[in-house]
Structures are given as C-alpha cells and as structure tokens.
Amino acid sequence: MNATLPVGLVMTRAIREYAQQTGMAVGFKPAGGIRTAKQSVEWLALMKEELGASWLNAKLFRLGASSMLPISSGNWNFTRLAGTRRNIGIRWHE
Secondary structure: OOOHHHHHHHHHHHHHHHHHHHHOOOOEOOOOOOOOOHHHHHHHHHHHHHHHHHOOOOOEEEEHHHHHHHHHHHHHEHHHHHOOOOOOEEOOOO
C-alpha cells in the first residue's frame, strides 16, 4: 500500500490527539509511492501544518522514499552507520 496524503492527514491528526492526551510524541514514516521531490515537500508541509515544526526532525518524521535514490543520488550526501546499510543522516547539497 502506498502512502497517500489523505491517509497521512488522518494519521497525523491521530498522532496529534495521542500527544495531547498522553504528552508523548510518536513518530511517523510514510512509505511507498513517494517518488519526487515535490511529493516529499508535500509530506513536509502536511507534517508542519498538522503537527508543527517540532515534528520535522529525524526522530519523529522520516520518509520511506527509497525509490527516489536512483534519481537524486547525485544531489544527496548520505552518512551511513559503519558496517550497515542504515542511513543515519541525509543532507542535500548543490
């Protein structure tokens, strides 16, 4: 199942309600179907509008957008955890 913005809206509102009720912030990682920079920005905008700028960090928000890697790998600088395939930091560079 691909991530869609309408379902993301429902999820972010549930996350916000949970945070308000418990005082605990939980993360969100939409995955599948995110193939363009424009789609990534749309997800960032959704998160900021629904949950606020404090949720725009790697602990609380990540995109499952591996299908973008072949297209944009020349513009991204990946920091990898030694000996693993896990990304621990991603930075855009021009």
